[in-house]
Amino acid sequence: MNKKMLVTATLIALIVGFAVATNWYRGAEAERVETIADESTNVLVPGHAMSLGPEDAQVVLVEFFDPACETCAMFHKPVKDLLKQYPERLRLVLRYAPFHHGSEDVAKMLEAARLQGKYWEALEVMFATQRRWASHHHPQPELLWELLPAAGLELDMERMRQDFAGFQIDSIVQKDIADAATLGIRKTPGFLVNGRQLPSFGLAQLHQLVAEEMAAKYTK
Template identity: 25%
Template sequence: MTDEAPAPETAPVRPVRFSGALAGYLALGVSVVALGLAAAPYFTGGSGDNVRAYLLEHPEVLQEVSLALQAKEGQARVDETNAAASSNAALLAPDRRDPAFGPADAKVTVIEFFDFRCPGCKAVAPQFRDLMAAHPDVRFVFKDWPILDRGEDVASQYAARAALAAHQQGKYLEVYDALMTERALTVESIDRILAQHGVDMARAKATLVSPETTRHIADIHTTAAALKLQGTPTFFVNGKAAASIDPAEIDRMIEAAKK
């Protein structure tokens, strides 16, 4: 199979979160200005030299302010997403097309928006699967949201389609695990993973290019845009967005929702 399954033209591509370093530099620039303005009145004569000297002697203050700013901005994004979700319950309503595991009438539902090439998604995938084993009474829903493709590189899109094809054959979780483990996803490596896990390749290739699969992924893009999601992975527990990708935080939210 060649890369003939590009993302639908109507599907918006959402930006991923800034890397930790870039976010830190951006926040740091604002932090220096804010800290200087706030601290200046407390130094003799309001001298900028005194402010500079203080910051040079106490660089940890810049890091603290930067981290506080990032936390505040992150919480603002979560609040914005939760406001969007609460104003339109249909955005996170059950979709029979999504791979889902656990009781359909579960008291708690966890939804993950992810990209198979997202480093954060790969890092937390094993622990997320552990959560599924630890909470058999919870419904876990997977929303394949490919956002990392650029130009002719369509590995994220292809992986999402391949996983959905595996789902139609009852092999989603094993293929999900293998795709998350594979460090370099390509069309060839994805096909190899499907074959290794007993997926009928003729049926899979038909699903890969089907209009239904295209519409499914386009709808996930649309939902993510409406929820104002900024990157992957993003987790929801009973319709509330998690402020962290840490599986321990997801576990705490699950336990709280069970009470």
Template identity: 40%
Template sequence: MNRRTLVVIISALLLAAFAAAAFFYQGATPPPQKQAAPTAQGASALVRSHSPVLGPVNAPVTIVEFFDPSCEACRAFYPPVKKILAENPNDVRLVLRYVLFHRGSEEVSRLLEASRKQELFPQVLEAVLIAQPGWHDDPEVAKAWEAAASVGLDIDKARTDMNLPAVDAVLKTDMQDVETVGIRGTPTFFVNGQPLTEFGPEPLRQLVLSELAKARQ
């Protein structure tokens, strides 16, 4: 089997796995309290230049997600967020901020940062979220590494890159911003600085549409 065929097969499996993702949302636990609008200091901590971005850098609407890769609710939200981006390819971007609340989240966050150096962040993100039930209770997150390898990540290089000082700095800053903004649960969303006050994919979509309408006026 050649590499191209293997990639096509893996991509098909990834899409099939997320086709049923709505079921995971029903069991997701929302953040324990509504997220208040950030203070001026908190607003400045929503987006950092080091943060992973999916979508156009200069999009008029920015979704900021405080995201723990080991969080089941974050996994459940991934398909609807991906759909919002696909429906608005020129107008909406997603900025991800790491939150290290759950077991295994730090290592997988480091894995994701290492994947950026190989230009495989979107593929690895999706793969590790699909595989999450197999690794989120495993302190060695072995299934996450297997999932990353399945989409082409050079594991030896990633294990070196994940411990670089630059990655340490990213995680340190993100967790400082978690405190500054007052994040108490994941996922927590802001759209153009406005907090998502009603937890759910449809309220998120409506908030995005509202901000898009403002941007187009």
């Protein structure tokens, strides 16, 4: 074997080895997350988490989202459409993974609005106005203090600021951040369906995983 062939063979071996190692790692990581989810529901679906859909649904979609994440905003409607597709069988649970600068404060604003019964309305305004306050070059999450009431949400803003600064809300956000780390969530949106991660990211992959769990749980 000449030198050129030896180099080529070595490169091929390295590429194959890397691919095998990558696939093994992904499989091992997915198995680790599913094990954690099976052993501790509190890590995946804690009591404080906001949710939509029937609580007795056998398929639970957990979404870790970042309020400033553009992809999270893009997936907002498709995820709601999934709930419409399976109105009696799918439950959506929202968790925070505030990776962007300022996002942790926005998560706290959402929780403060929640204490006044306006969580879902505030979430809609947050995503609808994301381009105004979440510029990656100059994020201004403080603008939401003006944007929320300007959108017609009847909020007691003084009370909201007090709740925003409280320990109760901070502990909720910190719990989500810790659970995201435990589950290996490194980017958003991060989806888990009955504790299973997407094999690769994409809307089609999300639909497929939900369909698989629907078949497993509801097909007699």
